[in-house]
Amino acid sequence: xxxxxxxxxxxxxxxxxRVTLRCSPRSGDLSVYWYQQSLDQGLQFLIQYYNGEERxxxxxxxxxSAQQFPDLHSELNLSSLELGDSALYFCxxxxxxxxxxxxxxxxxxxxxxx
Amino acid sequence: xxxxxxxxxxxxxxxxxxNLPCNHSTISGNEYVYWYRQIHxxxxxxxxxxxxxxxxxxxxxxxxxxxxxxxxxxxxxATLRDTAVYYCIVRVSQGGSEKLxxxxxxxxxxxx
Numbered sequence: 001x002x003x004x005x006x007x008x009x010x011x012x013x014x015x016x017x018r019v020t021l022r023c024s025p026r027s028g029d030l031s032v033y034w035y036q037q038s039l040d041q042g043l044q045f046l047i048q049y050y051n052g053e054e055r056x057x058x059x060x061x062x063x064x065s066a067q068q069f070p071d072l073h074s075e076l077n078l079s080s081l082e083l084g085d086s087a088l089y090f091c092x093x094x095x096x097x098x099x100x101x102x103x104x105x106x107x108x109x110x111x112x113x114x
Numbered sequence: 115x116x117x118x119x120x121x122x123x124x125x126x127x128x129x130x131x132x133n134l135p136c137n138h139s140t141i142s143g144n145e146y147v148y149w150y151r152q153i154h155x156x157x158x159x160x161x162x163x164x165x166x167x168x169x170x171x172x173x174x175x176x177x178x179x180x181x182x183x184x185x186x187x188x189x190x191x192a193t194l195r196d197t198a199v200y201y202c203i204v205r206v207s208q209g210g211s212e213k214l215x216x217x218x219x220x221x222x223x224x225x226x
Contacts, residue, residue: 002157033213043158043201043216056213090157092214102148103214105157 003027004093004106012112018079021109025072025093031055032074033094033103034066038087049074050096081113117141117204120220126196128226132189136202139183146205147178148214149187151198151222158201158216161187192224 003026013019025032034046036059045058049068060066063081068074078085088110092103119137126132138147146165150158162169162176164185169176175188189196199219 002159004157035214035216042218043214045213045215048213058213088155092157102160102163104160105150107157108155110155 002104006106021076023074023091029093031094033092035090086113118202123221126192132192134187148203150201153198
C-alpha cells in the first residue's frame with residue numbers, strides 16, 4: 001500500500017459525458033501527478049500540481065483539467081469523453097517537486113467509455 | 115521521448131537472481147536512474163533509484179556503471195510475485211518539476 005488513494009476504482013460512462021477522478025496523496029506529500037495508461041500509449045504524464053499550483057504539463061488534452069485543493073487532494077476532470085479516453089488513470093504523490101524525490105503511485109481508476 | 119532502452123522480456127527461475135539491464139547512454143550528470151515495476155494493472159511500484167553509486171534496499175540492488183551509461187537492477191532471489199513489467203526511468207527535469215517518462219519497460223517472468 002503506497003498511501004495514495006484514488007476513487008472510484010472503476011468508472012463506466014458514455015461518450016460525451018464528463019467525469020471526475022479523485023486522488024488523495026500520502027500524508028505530508030505536497031505534489032500530485034496524474035498519468036494516463038492506455039493499451040497503445042503506455043504510461044503518459046498528464047499534469048503535476050505542487051501545493052495547489054500547477055507545476056508541469058504533459059500530454060494533457062484541452063478537454064481534461066485538474067486542480068489541487070487546500071487539503072492537497074486533487075481531482076482530474078475529463079469532459080466530452082471519447083472512446084479513446086478509455087484507460088487507466090493513475091495519481092502519484094511526492095513530498096516536493098524536485099529531484100531526487102520519489103513518486104508513489106495510487107491503485108488507479110479504470111475508465112471505460114462506451 | 116524515453117531516454118532508456120530495455121530488452122522487451124526476460125525469464126528467470128524462481129529462487130535465482132534476476133539481473134535486469136538498462137541502457138541510458140544520453141543521461142546527464144545530474145539525472146537519477148529510477149526503477150519501478152507494475153504488476154498486472156496495478157499502480158507502478160517504486161523499487162530503487164541512484165545517481166552514480168551502487169544502491170541497495172530491501173527490495174533490490176542497483177548497479178550503475180562508472181560512465182553511467184547503463185545500469186542493472188538485481189533481484190537477489192526472484193519469487194513468482196516478482197513477475198511484472200519493470201521500468202527503468204531517467205528523471206526529466208522541466209522547469210523545477212520532475213516528471214517520469216515511462217518507456218515500454220521489460221516484462222520479467224519468474225518461472226517455478
